[in-house]
Amino acid sequence: MLTSIISVSLGEAFKNLWQTTGIASPVPDYYVMNGYKMGIWGLFLMLLIACLLVYLAIVKKFEPNLLLSIAFGMFLINIPGAYAILYGISGYTFTDSGTNAVIASGTLQQLCETFNVVYNNVTPESLNESLRLLQEAVAAYGERIGAMGEIIMSNGIVAEKGLFYYIYKGVDWVIFPPIIFLGIGAMTDFGPLIANPKSLFLGAAAQLGIFATFFGALFLGFNEQAASAIAIIGGADGPTAIYLTQKMANSTIGTQYMGNYMDLLPAIAIAAYSYMALVPVIQPPIMKLLTTKKERLIRMEQLRPVSKKEKIVFPIIVTALTGIFLPAAVPLVGMLMLGNLIRESGVVPRLSNTAQNELLNIVTIFLGVIVGSKAFAPIFLSTSTLSIILLGIIAFSFGTAGGVLLGKLMCKISGGKINPLIGSAGVSAVPMAARVSQEVGRREDPNNYLLMHAMGPNVAGVIGSAVAAGVLLSMFGN
Amino acid sequence: MLLALTPLQKLSTGSVTFLIGMIITFVVLAVLIGIIYLVNYLINRVDFKKIFSKKNSAKKIDDVTEPSSDSVAENIVVEEKINSAKEEAINAAVKEYLAKADDVPHTRYKVISVKKVAKEDA
Numbered sequence: 001m002l003t004s005i006i007s008v009s010l011g012e013a014f015k016n017l018w019q020t021t022g023i024a025s026p027v028p029d030y031y032v033m034n035g036y037k038m039g040i041w042g043l044f045l046m047l048l049i050a051c052l053l054v055y056l057a058i059v060k061k062f063e064p065n066l067l068l069s070i071a072f073g074m075f076l077i078n079i080p081g082a083y084a085i086l087y088g089i090s091g092y093t094f095t096d097s098g099t100n101a102v103i104a105s106g107t108l109q110q111l112c113e114t115f116n117v118v119y120n121n122v123t124p125e126s127l128n129e130s131l132r133l134l135q136e137a138v139a140a141y142g143e144r145i146g147a148m149g150e151i152i153m154s155n156g157i158v159a160e161k162g163l164f165y166y167i168y169k170g171v172d173w174v175i176f177p178p179i180i181f182l183g184i185g186a187m188t189d190f191g192p193l194i195a196n197p198k199s200l201f202l203g204a205a206a207q208l209g210i211f212a213t214f215f216g217a218l219f220l221g222f223n224e225q226a227a228s229a230i231a232i233i234g235g236a237d238g239p240t241a242i243y244l245t246q247k248m249a250n251s252t253i254g255t256q257y258m259g260n261y262m263d264l265l266p267a268i269a270i271a272a273y274s275y276m277a278l279v280p281v282i283q284p285p286i287m288k289l290l291t292t293k294k295e296r297l298i299r300m301e302q303l304r305p306v307s308k309k310e311k312i313v314f315p316i317i318v319t320a321l322t323g324i325f326l327p328a329a330v331p332l333v334g335m336l337m338l339g340n341l342i343r344e345s346g347v348v349p350r351l352s353n354t355a356q357n358e359l360l361n362i363v364t365i366f367l368g369v370i371v372g373s374k375a376f377a378p379i380f381l382s383t384s385t386l387s388i389i390l391l392g393i394i395a396f397s398f399g400t401a402g403g404v405l406l407g408k409l410m411c412k413i414s415g416g417k418i419n420p421l422i423g424s425a426g427v428s429a430v431p432m433a434a435r436v437s438q439e440v441g442r443r444e445d446p447n448n449y450l451l452m453h454a455m456g457p458n459v460a461g462v463i464g465s466a467v468a469a470g471v472l473l474s475m476f477g478n
Numbered sequence: 479m480l481l482a483l484t485p486l487q488k489l490s491t492g493s494v495t496f497l498i499g500m501i502i503t504f505v506v507l508a509v510l511i512g513i514i515y516l517v518n519y520l521i522n523r524v525d526f527k528k529i530f531s532k533k534n535s536a537k538k539i540d541d542v543t544e545p546s547s548d549s550v551a552e553n554i555v556v557e558e559k560i561n562s563a564k565e566e567a568i569n570a571a572v573k574e575y576l577a578k579a580d581d582v583p584h585t586r587y588k589v590i591s592v593k594k595v596a597k598e599d600a
Contacts, residue, residue, distance in 0.1 A: 193514075194514055194518070197510075197511040197514040197515060197518075198511065200507040200508075200510055200511050200514075201504070201507065201508070201511070203507060204500075204503045204504045204507040204508075207499070207500070207503050208500065210499070211495060211496040211499040211500055212496065214492060214495050214496065214499070215492035215493075215495075215496055218483075218488045218491060218492045219485075219488055219492070224491065224495075307521060307522065309521045310517060310518060310521055310522075313517050313521070314514070314517070317510075317513050317514075317517065318510060321506070321509060321510055321513065322506070325502075325505075325506050325509070326502070326506060460507070463507070463510075464503060464507060467502070467503050467506050467507065468499060468503050471498070471499045471502050471503060472495075472499065475495065475498070475499075
């Protein structure tokens with residue numbers, strides 16, 4: 001008797017131990033039911049990709065400030081079984097639409113046991129069958145207890161919410177991207193832009209990539225909201241890409257496709273940041289292709305000095321103007337300009353330091369790791385990810401070309417006073433794109449200093465991409 | 479995620495978004511350019527101190543009456559007199575200095591400051 005009790009208890013204990021391992025249940029049921037077939041091998045593939053990104057960040061120094069956190073977030077989430085610990089246990093909640101009362105909530109297995117439904121997890125089809133039977137059982141139960149309305153089923157984290165569940169709120173509530181913009185504003189000197197306001201046109205022209213890619217995304221089968229979120233990669237602005245994707249997901253129309261938007265976020269964010277890191281590789285061939293040697297040799301006149309008063313008035317005016325014309329862009333532009341005002345006012349050095357160092361760094365770590373954590377194998381390993389990566393590079397190339405072509409036009413109009421190479425800096429990867437303009441210029445003439453001239457279009461690109469995001473949000477985000 | 483739009487609908491949605499998007503982006507940034515130029519003009523070209531000090535002094539002189547064209551003309555005449563007095567004083571000072579020191583090279587001189595003294599001192 002005693003032996004049998006001990007043996008049963010030990011058996012139970014081992015069974016429980018086995019079920020908690022990542023090998024027994026590497027991914028939540030929900031993803032298996034929705035067609036994820038690669039099982040644990042998909043996770044291993046993502047672990048390899050994460051290691052590759054870690055290598056690129058550390059050895060090749062590709063945008064390491066963000067890529068390292070993204071890569072490690074990706075690594076963490078793809079460890080078999082880690083999803084349930086990091087985000088929480090996912091399952092189903094059944095709600096009475098009449099009273100909003102929760103009728104039942106739990107994992108599929110728990111709910112099947114409660115409602116006496118056979119839980120069969122052998123194939124995705126058998127799992128779906130279990131879910132269908134469960135829905136019927138809950139509906140019958142709802143009738144018995146006198147539910148006032150329809151029984152609505154939703155999928156999500158139902159128990160033991162983990163660390164990433166809470167950190168993700170920063171993205172879900174669209175808090176992190178504007179805070180990043182605050183830090184960028186505190187780091188940015190808008191002097192070159194104020195000294196040469198015409199460079200704002202180059203920042204506008206470089207948004208060509210965004211709107212051209214929107215076109216392409218529509219034809220690849222994405223809807224307007226998804227196409228907008230993908231197209232914004234062309235702005236080469238990671239926070240704006242995350243902001244727009246999340247806003248689209250939270251929009252009235254977007255919520256109908258909530259699951260799909262959630263799927264797009266990691267691919268869009270990773271594509272945006274990867275292409276930002278690859279600016280020195282992607283841009284120079286396009287710049288050389290679209291310009292002549294004579295144009296690349298143009299030396300530009302020195303910029304006029306900009307007074308402190310102008311630098312203080314600038315963020316106030318930009319914020320007011322954006323608020324009037326494009327309220328949807330105010331969270332991004334407003335925070336960018338607040339950061340800049342803190343910097344230029346000169347009266348709050350502690351706040352300025354915090355905004356450009358501690359605050360920015362903390363949010364960057366959280367944002368990176370949480371974006372990486374969304375690259376979970378069942379979500380990331382899909383054809384839509386490949387489409388997004390492809391559309392991203394098209395967007396980026398078109399953006400670069402748009403800036404350079406307008407630079408050429410401005411060069412002609414100004415009688416050869418503007419070097420078209422600064423146009424490529426209109427994509428807003430600050431300051432990387434400006435450095436690329438400088439480098440390509442110096443390859444032709446080692447004494448040609450284009451950096452400060454390129455900083456104008458570069459910071460204009462930040463404003464331009466935020467404006468473009470605002471346009472798309474106004475058109476499709478309600 | 480997949481759209482039930484026909485290729486023609488996709489074409490029209492894409493074209494309209496492209497055009498509207500680019501136009502709005504350019505217009506917003508063009509307005510911004512205009513405002514930056516305006517701010518530059520107001521801050522660097524217009525001397526507000528002068529404008530306000532003139533207004534204040536005019537107010538002090540004549541609190542009640544409106545400034546007449548005669549008073550403006552009078553001000554110009556006074557300013558011209560002051561300028562010619564300054565010029566004379568500078569020339570006299572330079573001549574005196576050159577007469578005292580023969581070995582001073584005859585190069586260009588720069589007036590560092592002009593100080594206004596009280597009437598009784600002059």
